[in-house]
Amino acid sequence: MKRVLVMLLIASLSFALFAQGASEAPKAQQEIRVLLANHPYGELLKTKIPEFEAQSGIKVNFESLQESQLTQKLTTEFATGSSTVDVFMTRPLQEGLLFIKNGWYAPLDTYDFADYPSNSVDIGRKGNSAFIVPLITEWQVMYYRKDLFAQAGLKVPTNFTELEAAAKALTKDGVAGFGSRGKGAAAVTQLSSYIYNYGGLYLDKNVAVFDSPEALEAIRFYGRLLGTYGPQGVASMSWENLMPVFQTGKLAMWTDASVFYDQVVDQTKTAIPAANVGVAQLPKGPKGDSPFIVVSWGMGMSSKSKNPDAAMQFLSWATSKEMAVEAMLKNIPMARNSAWANADVRAKMHPGLIETQAHAAKNGYPYDRPFMSAVGQARDLIGEVIIESINTKGTSTKLPALAAEKAKAVNDLLKADGEYGGN
């Protein structure tokens, strides 16, 4: 008898350990799990979620993650089939193809996409279905110090020749004339507009062409500017390193994404008055005037969601027109057309952002990186070429061979993933 009891005890003890995850009592209230990015829009949503819960009666469990951790978490959960995520913020250009290919997004066939520029929806489309609701747009701008330009008697540069002359004139007294991302993979997005303005591309019809003479000229120019007039250590700097340099007054011009304006002039972090910080469009190049304008963030629904109706309800609310206007009033540039047409928004948003957006929307190019599943590895490969160019101030004789080698490596990745050529 005692033996039986002991065995029962052991069995029940060990069982209890494993049973926990499986026993979920049915709940009356619907619950969804949402993953947000540490992005101004994610922050805004967090403050609004209680309103949604009160309206809909759906309980929202949300988590906020830094962008690369978000990708990592989603990928791990989806790849191991253990995901309980219902709705998530997603980066269409970085992970869209990968997620669509693996069937991780649910098709959004009932969503009304009429209010979005069609090319922004197309990025997240496969066949007849769209998978990503575009949220945030981002384009390249040039932040510059109005006071330094005035002191030097310079005008804001409108082409690359003037840009280089201004960078040269402004590099003095411990101030770097020009900055932009130099840290290999992170620099790829910022270099893209320079390549377009020189008439080149990263990928042409899904073939890597960043070793073309046009692209090489752009890479040399970028390397020469950063190597000669950039802050010290620029080859390992991304935006998070450049921003404090700009904010402490050690940088005169800085080309980067439009989203940073509010942070740049945050008076708790900088000694430079907002009135001295200008936002201009990227100067045009010898063969083009096409800054990137991309959908940097979108929102998607998991194909494994156990609660698709509640998830759809949340998605529609989080990407609604009203929410877009609210975000725009906080200088978060949204993808919806109606948000840009809104009179309140136009009156309140920084005029530099409105002007540069209008220019980019008209002339810009909708990619800022090679659009492919293995984009992470491709960015590292292109990054090697960028760093070589910066370290040699654009003069490296090895550059054509290096670019050709890396272009071949990117083509090999495209081939391995079945994405090479075509389209």
Place this chain on the structure above:
Amino acid sequence: MIKSGFFERNLKYLFPLPALLFVLLLMVFPVLYTLFVSFTEWTLTSGRPMKFVALDSYLKIMREPRFLDAVGRTFSFTVGAVVAEAVLGTTIALVLNREFKGKNALKFILLLPLVATPVAVGIVFNLFYDPTIGFLNYVLSVLGLPQSGWVTASSTVLPSLMLVDIWQWTPMIALIVLAGLAGLSNEPYESAKVDGASGAQTFFHVTLPMIMPTILTAIILRAVDALKTYDIIYAMTGGGPGYSSETLNILAYKYSFEYFNLGQASSILVFLFFLVLLFSLGVMKIRKKFEL
């Protein structure tokens, strides 16, 4: 009253068994699973299912120059950091082994780097190291010395990272060696004194041989950790500039979470696992020699 059946006699083993099994599973399963994945080709970017390819992932990774560089870097980082930590740590322990005023306060201060979170340490050191607005270059410029690129230049990045590791982990070696010193008996010192040994002779022929096993233990503990260093490097440079601070762990991270090439990432990790294992066995052998 108690019948001596098998269960009754072995109750003390049976009760912890479920917990033991659970912990074993938690530790052994990931290792075995990684080993399994390392024999497959599994790239999420291709959308294809996992495929068994035997040693193909290993062969591919061996041909990758970045991997070979990372192996070299992992070694130089470990050797550089641990040797400096061992020398400094032993010196500090010898100083602390004497009686002087403020000894306890000094010990307390020494403990502080040990309890700091590596990522926070990395962020703070990055502020110090920043070439334009950082504290260290400011100090160098005040002293009239040439400025350094610190973690932003490929020539100085590895030593700069070692410096952080040394700052954080020297105290650990100091504390372990100090404990070893406290346990030494006085007799050999007395006989050395009687034989007329000098201070240096006493140190090299009496103290050092006696605490060598302790120092080697500390070195094993540190080196195993240093070979696997991830947090500080990831937080400070992410492996950059370029690939110039990419160690095996960082490379494996990139292969898995940036390239989604899980097969090759696993083969890197298995390689690292055996590297650490071989290294520990090697040092343990040396340690045995001293214990004789």
